Amino acid sequence: MNDRRIVIVTGGRLGGWALPLIGPDDFVIGADAGALFLARRGIRPDIALGDFDSVTPEELALVRAASAETREYDPVDKDYTDTELAWRLAVAKRPKEIVLVGGIGTRFDHTLANVHLLRFAAREGVPACLEDEHNRIRLVSGSLRIADEGYPYVSLLPLTETVTGITLTGFLYPLADATIEIGQSIGISNKLTGDAGTIAIKQGLLLAIESRD
Known part of the structure; x- marks a missing residue:
């Protein structure tokens, strides 16, 4: 499946903004209430999965009817x-990219756990991101090209204790072979100076967060 994206829609904060993030050729996975969101909007998940503890029996029936495949899990025994x-x-299917929609929500514990999933995908060599109407979050483990796609801010935060050899090109505030430690805010609110910029690192894991107000 490395010629297709996989879009996962999960049960965090969702709205009409999420619909344009799903393309006609994407393989779509609905997780728990995310599957219900898709079903109610006439989008057929290729797979709906979860313990479905956040939906009613009637809503689960709708998910089953609307999905190509449904995988149900015990809410305790998982x-x-x-x-x-x-x-x-999604990672096991080796797609071109994974996009997680609805992974940023009111439960900060779930949001942070979802951000950490980027490391799992990077370890398997699968490009991935989290997106909502204000943010796109990716992980830099070597280099990453950032194109100007309507996000005025690009912030960099270490996911490991230290990230070394950070070099930024095409940014308002460039860096050359710099080090950022976890807890430092020096990487917040940078900006592109043109159509694209590049982030390169030598060691560690660095979150690249594109955002808009």
């Missing part, structure tokens, strides 16, 4: 969140 179950399934 080790992973529904989002991680969907993420692991």
